[in-house]
Amino acid sequence: MxxxxxxxxxxxxxxxxxxxxxxxxxxxxxxxxxxxxxxxxxxxxxxxxxxxxxxxxxxxxxxxxxxxxxxxxxxxxxxxxxxxxxxxxxxxxxxxxxxxxxxxxxxxxxxxxxxxxxxxxxxxxxxxxxxxxxxxxxxxxxxxxxxxxxxxxxxxxxxxxxxxxxxxxxxxxxxxxxxxxxxxxxxxxxxxxxxxxxxxxxxxxxxxxxxVQLSLEETYADIMPVRQDASRTSAFVSIMRGCNNMCAFCIVPFTRGRERSRPLDSILREVEALSEQGVKEITLLGQNVNSYADFSHLQQQQQHASSSQTDQHPQQHQAELQQQQQQQQAVLSYYAPGFASVYKPQRQGATGFGQLLEKVALVNPEMRVRFTSPHPKDFTEDVLGVISEHPNVCKYLHMPAQSGSSSMLQRMKRGYSREAYDGLVERARQVLPNVALSTDIIAGFCGETDEEHQATADLLRRTRYENAFIFAYSQRDKTYAARHLADDVPAEVKSQRLADLFAAYRQGQAELNQLEVGRIHLALLDGRPRRDGQHSLQGRSCSMKRVIIPEQPVPSSLRALQQHCAGLRLDPQQQQQQLYAGPLSSLGTGDYVAVLVQQVVGSSTLLSVPLARTSIQEFAAVLGGTIVSADEAPAWLVQQGAAAAAAAAASGGASDGESQQVLVAQG
Incomplete structure (x- = not known):
């Protein structure tokens, strides 16, 4: 190399x-x-x-x-x-x-x-x-x-x-x-x-x-970042820095230092400021984002307790502290079942990621919330519960597996087995129907056998990820692998295994894409396609897929459309005409729109028709989530999709498959 x-x-x-x-x-x-x-x-x-x-x-x-x-x-x-x-x-x-x-x-x-x-x-x-x-x-x-x-x-x-x-x-x-x-x-x-x-x-x-001095405390909590583009609909919010996991292959703990979390209050202030600026989507960031643990409120409590302790009987004070600790312990599970770490977590009494995620979601229920990059071990029940309960928290989980082989995961010092990972995926899909998953995979790590490689390919096919970031192993000095393991998989074998894993991922992704046609997504519009976007708009679904729609007026809200369609008993052609009889709205960057998928182009672009302008809360109230499968889509909304497609075709917009394929290929 x-x-x-x-x-x-x-x-x-x-x-x-x-x-x-x-x-x-x-x-x-x-x-x-x-x-x-x-x-x-x-x-x-x-x-x-x-x-x-x-x-x-x-x-x-x-x-x-x-x-x-x-x-x-x-x-x-x-x-x-x-x-x-x-x-x-x-x-x-x-x-x-x-x-x-x-x-x-x-x-x-x-x-x-x-x-x-x-x-x-x-x-x-x-x-x-x-x-x-x-x-x-x-x-x-x-x-x-x-x-x-x-x-x-x-x-x-x-x-x-x-x-x-x-x-x-x-x-x-x-x-x-x-x-x-x-x-x-x-x-x-x-x-x-x-x-x-x-x-x-x-x-x-x-x-x-x-x-190059690393810090045990620095989080830049008091610095308000200068945003790249104030007109953009999305923004990043850093909530913690560093990583304690010490995976065998990873240099991050050596370049980013140990974990430390921003105080909750400073994060909420930044999120509130972004909301006031009109930002419609934020992504919470950290090297191990879902291990967030804020102790700042405990320091305040200790200061308050020390000032009032002289007025309180010592035994009574001790009993209250024990009760608080028991309450914290009763609701806190550090890791997902079957997962462990090389370090002992110090989180008792801390504000955890699930609590932070809920408070951020409540700042503005019409602002989407994402987070990255997490570790699978920290997808605890409370975190999954918060994601399920709040429509504005995206049902998209990045779950880095790194390998599908238990023996390889042990060498990587990941702290879980293939069985534990599969169990977590199953649990996530139970709690979050239609959840989209992504992952990280390493090809050709130290000592990887063909059997271990095949286990990883099997994981990619079976789990069917929306996105997979697959890399050939690259040895980094200072890491456990560099000091104790041999980088003994030849480059040509790594290349072949990388290709095999991509093929396995694409197979699973293709099976997922077959389910997309007829689905209804909530898309956040963020601009136009790079080329030939004069008559089209683009955005992102909750599942991080690119959505392209023809630019045309749509009903002003889902509820208005629903009310307009209630009781109509006309033939399909008359229905399509009637569906456009209500008030219409133009669409633009920053709008949420309900879309009906007509075709999938490439690996993850959804060619769709717009159904109605909407909001996160309205979409969830009317349709019950942020993604509605084809067999769950209400007939009145499917009819609206047919009307929208007909209107786009009549106006010369890119709504048919052939013209939209050209648009995507050029844009």
Whole structure:
């Protein structure tokens, strides 16, 4: 893998400078672990979280003078203009918003491009070798811009490496090749203004231009992030940081530190602010999001108890404390049945994820709530119950399996068996009918046998996931696997197994898609298709599927449509005419709309017709959920779908299968 990595970096840098290419090769060689695995070629990954979220780069720091965000009037002509590029997961996107807020408060403004920037910050990922290879290539490209400025005697460009790669490689990014001018880990973003000022003044080099100190407390709870695009309907809210799970393959505990949770009150304030701004969907974020545990209220209780304890009999005080602990223990189950962890959870008396999720859902019942990335062990009954009870909490669960083999799961130190995982899936589908599931899978982990591989393929076929993020194993230093296990599955075998697993996933997904035609979904509209969207709108279903509908007026509400259709006893053609006799509304970004699926294109795009404008609560009250299967769809709504399709066809909109297929292929 090292040889391929170095060759890839050298190819990227070659057009710019042989010296830069050599420097990058030397740096990569210095940081790569000297194991047998480094002599194998890198296996391409499948689609990852960057494919799961729209847009992997953050470049929307407020422009100069934007209200609420101080910026120097001369920032465009000096070093206080910044471009932030984000790579990796949703947590990095959220962190870039925090970085944007920190720098805006120090009078930095957004640069529209590298050429206009005084500072370029790469917020990086280190979860796999491929992710780091992208950063090495990008650093080489930025070296060319540095040389261009020196040659033309322009102000210099500063390049910073932030995030998980910074935390993993530390000072190795600051050697004599100077591909980076500063290195800042994910817990030190508050220190960015100081470090940038010191580097710009020529006062900081080497370790002085670096802060990679991990924290046991930092959650950035008091920083209001600068949103990428205020017009977007969705937003991220970070609720906790770090991970304690110590899975054998994972470097996250070493780059993100131990788990710590934001105080509940600070999260609710941010959610309320987003609701007031018109945001229609939030995603709660954390490396192990559903292990959230907030103890801040206990500290307040202890302070109150200490001040009043002198007025209370000691025995009475002790009895009350015991009673509180028993009540907490009675309702709290730390893990799902059959799941365990390598650490002893310290959650007694804490506000848990289920409680947080419910309070967030109640902030605005018309704002969708999602969360990622969870661990299966923390899908307890109370969490499933909250998801079931609140229509605005999406019935979409990301349940990373990693493997379908119990023996492999044991080597991975995942804390559960295949049987326990299957039981959790069954329980989730009992509590949440029509729930959509997604997962993470690793192909070719240490010592993987063909039998273990086949067990994972079987899991993908049987469970039938809406989304699966499947990756070839990439050894990371410091992890248990790097220290104790051999990366002994050849690259060509990993590649073949990766293809096998994708085929198994696609098989299960195709079976799910057969059930989509005739279903009714609640979709949140978020814009138009990228191409040829003049007469179409797009959005997302609760199950995270892309929905495309023709743009046309629809009944103003489901209830109005239901009332209009009640008692009609006409032939189908007359019914279609009558269904449009009520008040109509236009649709746009941020609207919820009930849609009837007519066709599935590709892996997960639902070509649909709009039935009526609606709301989360109305949809649930009228139809009983956020997804209605074809055999449960009421006749009056199916008739409305036929009327909508006829109207779209008459107006020339993309409602028939052929024209919509063209639209999706181009958009």
């Amino acid at each position: 090292l040889a391929a990595k170095l060759c890839a970096v050298a190819r990227v840098l070659a057009p710019y400078s042989s010296d830069a290419a050599a420097a990058a090769v030397a740096l990569a060689a210095a940081e790569a672990p000297a194991t047998a695995s480094t002599r194998r070629r890198r296996v391409p990954d499948g689609p990852g979280l960057e494919d799961f979220i729209a847009g992997s780069r953050f470049d929307n720091l407020p422009t100069t003078g934007q209200p609420g965000h101080p910026a120097s009037s001369s920032s465009s002509s000096n070093g206080k203009s910044v471009l932030i590029e984000t790579y990796g997961c949703q947590m990095n996107v959220s962190d870039s918003e925090i970085i944007g807020s920190v720098l805006a408060a120090d009078s930095y403004s957004k640069a529209a491009s590298v050429q206009e920037a005084g500072v370029v910050l790469l917020n990086t990922c280190a979860i796999r070798e491929n992710a780091e290879a992208r950063i090495w290539g990008r650093l080489g490209e930025l070296q060319a811009e540095k040389r261009r400025r020196r040659a033309s005697q322009q102000p210099p460009l500063l390049v910073g490496v932030l995030g998980c790669m910074a935390e993993r490689l530390k000072a190795r990014l600051l050697d004599s090749a100077r591909l980076a001018d500063l290195v800042v880990g994910p817990d030190a973003y508050r220190d960015l203004p100081r470090i940038l000022a010191a580097v710009q003044a020529g006062e900081a080099q080497g370790s002085a231009a670096m802060n």
